[in-house]
Every structure is written in structure tokens, then in C-alpha cells.
Amino acid sequence: MNGRKSSGKAEWLTTMPSLAWLALFFAVPSVIVLAFTFHGHTANGGVGEWSLSTWRELVDPDYPTIVWKTVRISFEVTFWSIILALPCAYAIARMPKRWRSVVAGAIMLPFWTSFVVRVFAWKTLLHPDGWLQACYLTWLKVCDWSFGWLPGFLQRFLVWTGFATAGHVDPSLATILDSETAVVLVSVYTFLPFAIMPIYTAAEKFDFSLLEAARDLGATNFYSFRKIFLPGVRQGVVSAVLMVFIPVIGSYVIPQMLGGTECILIGNKIFMRAMQNRNIPHASALATLMAVTVLVPMGAAMWWKRRQEARDRRKLDVRTNRLMTSGGAS
């Protein structure tokens, strides 16, 4: 029954409900968004005549900065999530079976409280009166004092990652709340389980005796982790990257609640334009820009994967043919 090619009444009947629904509420709206970008806007929040003015306004020097910031933060969050998720997934997959489901459940349990409430808890925690703020200030002082001897590029890295202030900023003014650090921290907190789960699923299927075999052949722990385990769970890592990267690109609640004025991303701009300034064409144009930001790497990844598969298949064909022809003679 599977993979039948012929279409008939039964196929139409089973396909139509979801197809029509998604066409009406997903495909059509996407087209409308695209169409709106080629309109001007009117003063009272409506959509004006056909024009290219909206696209022209996007050249505003603010926007490239915001796009770049969004992409950079997305990469940062993805990087930290994967770095944290890999050993976690590995540890869970190596546990006795009974424990695995318990710990995996424990990882997902925080999601049974509302996302907004969790962000609120962070907001309270990070507030200048909160005790985390005190810890952070102490940490910054210790860092600035103890990292002074490190080479310049390392110091720059620490500043970039928010671990140090390089002495340029008075530590007492540095605050986590309303900063990029807060956005990255809470984004990692929010999306970490989505990074752990796909890697864990892949790791669970991974044959751990391969690691023992590698050890047996003389590989170090880290080497076998890098050369055997990582390629083994590659598929899981790829989906983990997508699971984190895509929502962070489009996130606006976390920057809005925790980023203050310092951390405004494309998501916030879209929301502002659509809901506060009532400039619908402008919001549409920004949304299109974001869609392109997401779809281009996705499309490239898919194209690459398909090409790789096709190449593998061709290689296999050639080899099989060679085997067949050489085997046919004997």
C-alpha cells in the first residue's frame, strides 16, 4: 500500500482538510506579506499604493546593524547550547536504561511551566536588587583583576562572551539585566533542552562499543569522542542546531523582557512596526528579510545534503558495477 503513485478520490479526501487549512492560513498569508512589502503605508496605519518606497526605507543604516546583531546572538546561543548539550546527551545515553527516561523527563519538565513565567523568574533573579547581580559584579571584578595578564585576543574573547569588561566599563555600572548577556543566558536556558533532546535521541542509537573499539586500538577518550562519537550523532547535532538557531533568530519576547534598549533584534523591530507604529508594509519587509535569513542557510544545507547523498549513491553504483563486472568473469 505504501508509496502508491495513483491518486484518486480517497487521496483527495484525506489530503484536502490539512492542505486547504495550511494553504489558507500559511501559504496565502505568506504571499500577502510579500505583496505588502511592495506597498507604501498611510498615516493612519493602513496599506497604501503600490510602490517600492518600503524597500528603499530598509537601507536605513540601523537595519544592517540589527540584522547582524540578531545573527550574531543566534550563533552565540546555538554555540553554547550545543557545547552544553553534547556532554549531557552523552551522559544520559550512557546511563542504565531505567535512568535514561527519568533524566530525559527531568530535562523536559521545566517546559511544563509557562515560558513567560520562566522568563519572568529570570527577570526577577537578574534584577539589580537580586542576588545574582551581586554575584555577577563580584565575578566581573575578579575577572578583570585576574585576566589582566592574559594575551590580548583572549581578553577580547572574554569580553565578547560577556565574562569580562576589559576595564573599559566601570564594573559597578555593568548589569546583566537589560543587556545582551541576559538575552544570551536566558535564550540558552530556554533552548538548551531542544538541543539536548535530538542529540540524545541520536546518541541512544549510537553503538557505544565503537568507542571501546577505538580505545582498544589506542585512541584517547577525547579523540574517540571527536572522531567516532561526534560523526555518529551528526544528524542529531544538525537538527539540534536548527532547533535552536531558528527560534532564536525570530525571538522577540526574551530581548523585549530582558534586553532593555541595548538588545533590540529584528523580532522586536517587526513587532514595533506592526503593533506600535502600525506601519504594516515596513513590518512585512522586515519579516521577508528574516524569512530570507532563515531560508537561505536552510536551503543551502538541504541542497548540500541532497548532493552529498546523490554523490554517495553514484559512488556506490560505480563500485557495485565494477564488482559485478569483475565478479561476473569468475
Place this chain on the structure above:
Amino acid sequence: MKRSYFSTAMLAAVLAFLYVPILLVVVYGFIPNGIAMSFYDASGNFAGVTGKWYSMIFTGDNRLGALMESFWLSLTIAGLATVASCVLGTTAALALHKWRSRLQSLHHALVYTPLIMPDILIGISLLMLFVACGVDCGFWTILVSHITFCVSYVVMTILARLQDFDDRIVEAAYDLGAGPWYTFFHVQLPILMPGIVAGGLLAFTLSIDDVVITSFVNGAGTNTFPTYVSSMTKHSRNLPAVFALSTLMLLFTCVLAGLSKIVARGQTQKERLR
């Protein structure tokens, strides 16, 4: 089995990281001073622990009226969206599994693309649709939007289940004299049920938790629980009530999960006894 101490330590640290805010949610529900979110009163004296927010929730206190209203609205929408997306998702998954036509390629693309789109894009495009059609935003626009973004997740969950499904079982049912409807309701649906339930659970959590899409399509005055909370500021008077309510929800889901585990265990034991 050899275990790496490094990765186990990392896991412990990550679990602590994940649970600190949850712990805070529980603790904040007992805060007496709602304005300063503190256990100390204005003059700096320890004001103790209070259960007043819980009693306000249970007695239906008027001061929490808007909060509770948004909470019930969230539950209603999540329930309806779950049922609708399960129905749509099941038919869609069956069609995608059974046929490989051009229509299904289009169908698959339509189901799959919302998954790789950031929520905000779905939110704004739905807003544009409602603007273009001149629809007033409110309950129905929220419901429609929630069904739309839930369907894809439900389809993927059920499709994963269908992958393990042995198509011969359907053939066996036909072979023994069953028609397509009988086969669907008596053979396929029971086998797919765990997948549908899992998809439904996912849809329910996604819907009840959604703030991004809802904040685009809710219109003025209609608030779900998440949009209501996000509109509160840190100095809202009743903030601890939000935390108390969240604690209750967490407790409820934990009990539910525990119960389902116990029921499942009891069932296997019963089977063994037989």
C-alpha cells in the same frame, strides 16, 4: 559500563541550571510583598511566608479576575486547538504516508515549512491575512492561528509513528473481510493512538505556552495567560499570584505524569498476571 565523570558532572550542572528558575517560581509564589517582590516589607523587616495568593486563586478573588480569565481562555484555546490539530494532523499524516504523488510533495512542503519558520513570521503573516480580510482579532483568530502552527508538529509526531507501522497489518484486515472504514477505526486508529496522544500533548503545550503568535493576533482586550503575564511589569501588584498559579500547574502536570506512569505499570502487571 564505563562512564565519563566530566560529562556526568556537566549533566548535573545543566540540570541545576535548568531547575534554578523553576525553584524560584515555586518560592516566589509565597512572597508576601508583591510590589517589591521581596520577603521583606518596606521598612526592611522580614515579613514571613504567605499562602494568600493560593487562597485568592481558590476563592476566585476579584483582584485576580483578569489573570484567571486569561488562564481559562488559554485552557479553552489549547483544548480546542489540540482536538482540531489532531484531526487535521491524523488525516494529513495518513495521506503523506500512503501516497507519493505530486499533490503529496506540495502537501509535505506545506506541512514542513511552518516547522522551520520562526514563530514570529507565522504570527505576522496571519496578522496580515486578518488585516487584509478585515477580520477583527479576538478569540477566533487566536484559535485559528494556534491550530495552524500545531498541525505541523502533530503530523510529524504521527508520521514518525507510522514509519514503524507495518502496512501488511492493513492488508491483513482487508484480507479478512474488513472495509476501509472498519480497518481505519478498528485497526489503524488504535495502533496510531499513542502517536496521536503524543502529538496532542505536544500541541497542547505549544498552544498553552505560545506568546509570540498570540501577541500578533489577539487584538485589543483578549489576553491568553502568556500574553497577560508578559504585559505585567515587575512591579505589578499581583505578580506572586502568577507564580503561585504556575506552581499549581506544574504540580498538576507532575501528578498527571506520575499517575499515567503508575497506570501504565499497573496495566503491564495485570497483563502479566493474566
Place this chain on the structure above:
Amino acid sequence: MKDDFLVFDHVTKRFGALTAVDDVCLTVKRGEFFSLLGPSGCGKTTLLRMLGGFERPDSGRIYLEGRDITDLPPNQRRVHTVFQNYALFPTMTIWDNIAFSLKLAKKEKGEIEEKVNAILGMIQMSEHAWKYPNQLSGGQKQRVAIARALVDRPQVLLLDEPLAALDLKLRQHMLIELDAIHDQVGITFIYVTHDQGEAMSLSDRIAVVNKGRIEQLDVPAKIYEAPSSRFVASFIGDTNFFSGEIVSVEGDYCTIQPEGFPAISAYNDKNLKAGQRVDLSVRPEKIRVTLNPPLPEKGAGINVFPAKVKDIVYQGVYTKYWLQSGGMRVSALKPHSRFLLDQEAITWNDDAFVWWHPDDGYMVEAK
């Protein structure tokens, strides 16, 4: 022809460029245990699926008890299938699995209970009635699948490699049980397999299928002893082929001159003429291996050839010898028994003799 119990009338089925079933004509008798035997991909499963109603032939008709069933959907023919992987309904108990077809036929409650209980007793599964399929072993699932298909007494029972997933011991046990069930219910069984042993031990008749065509249709002994083609001879059991030309005919016998081998005498049952090319098939168990040639009074008219022992494979029940004789590698079987040990043991690299009676070779016309 239509009066026969089950008839395939010039049935052809193509999948794209591949012709899975090629103009097959076939009749099956009522109550017969009929096997379709062939290598994987030969079209035997497609034949079965067309009979079950899961595939529709591109041309040709299928008749069951004189009725054209070619276009009937599976749920409207009283033909039930036992699937290779059993295809038991995982969400139903064994009892409900078996009662499935009876419930669909809207039988009365009492009748359903009676029939299900009776068949559960027959397959000795009464105490497992309330278990679920995943709680059963492979052999038990197999018996339930058979019971489920038999309970409403179909006209024909189709079995699609039903024993393929079982281990050897269980397979042998199930063979006996299947035979017993067939004797008990008297329903026509059509059995698809690639295992010649299964087909041989169960069937009343066997159809050997190759490349979508039926190569030979006969009783098991005939298929084995008198294969109609080189394919049948080599697919069913082991054999030695000697290809050559008939050089002379002497009464009932003829002499064949194979390439790279001395002349062989063979029984000429087909009345072939000198000059025709033939493949002579000699089964290994019909060839004797001894260190000394047979005594002259025993050896009159017998084929005797010197050979060197190249390989000895001990297989428990018998020992298999590979010998080099002329340009040929000949295989021969020798059972173990004190009785046959009339001479010293044969070992590797010994100079020995292979011999067989001309009646034990069977000639297949070369194409």
C-alpha cells in the same frame, strides 16, 4: 478449464519495465496443498498477492470455483493470507485477532465463541487467549496467524513464506503442524516459499517458478527425480551437470561425450537421437565413492571413473566429498554407517573411484 477449483488463465503482471508474472496458466485442485517454489524475485509472491486481491493482473483472469474473482477487492473474496511477518493486530488480544473475521461477518456471539475456542484448542493456544501478540513467541504468533485466517473457513488459504522468520528447530516442528492442520481442515493451501525442503515435505504438487514463468509443475518426487530443465535441477537440491553430445544410442541407453570427461552411459527415457546436446544431471547422493573399483560382476554397465579426493566436508548425517575427475569437479554424498564401512576410510588426496548406475543420471535437453 474454468470448471477446475482455482484457475490462473494467462495472467501477466508488470511493474514498470519488469514483468513479474509472465503469461502464467495454472490450475489448483480442491483441498490440495500446493506450493509455489522459486528464488526471491521470481514472481511467486506476486502470484499470491493477485490471488489475495492486493494486486490486479495487467491481463488474464483468475477463477475460483468457476467465478471470476480477478477484480474483486481483498475483503470480498473468501481467500485469506498468512503473512510472512504474521501481521497480527497489535492492539487486540489473541482472541480478538482470531474473532476478527467472524465479527465482520456479523456472526452470533455464541457461534463466534464456539468457533474461536475450537480453533484455539486446535492450535493449543487456549491458555494464551487473552495475551497480546507482542507477548508471544515467533512460533506462537505463527499459529495464531494461521488460526485467524482459518477460523471462518476460507475457500483458499495463502501462506507467504510463513516459516521464514523462525529458527531451524521451530521450522521443522511447524512443518509437521502445518501438515496436520491441512489434513484436519481440508482447505486448499497455497504455499509460497524459496525453501525446497519445506515445499518437498508439505506439498501435494509444486510449481517451480523462475523469472515470472512456471518452469515445472509436478509432484515433489517428479520435480526432484525428473527435472524438466537445468534451472529446476540445480534449484531443487544439489546436482552434478555433465554437458555434452549424444554420440550413440544403444536400446534404452545412450552414450554421452561431455567436454573434458570420459564417455558416460545414461538412461535414454526421452528417446533422444545421436548428435543432440544434453545436460546430464547426477545427484551427489547417487554417486558412490570408493578406494577400489567395484567388483566386475557388480560393475557391468556401470559408470566408473577414477578421481582424486580434493575436499571432505563432514556434515553429521553424511559426508560430502569433492573429487577431481578429468576436467570436472564431482560432488558425492556418503552416509555414515558401519555397514558401508566395508573398506578403509577415504582421506584427502586419495586416489578413489566414483561410480553410479546409468539409471541414476537424468538427461535434460540443452537449450
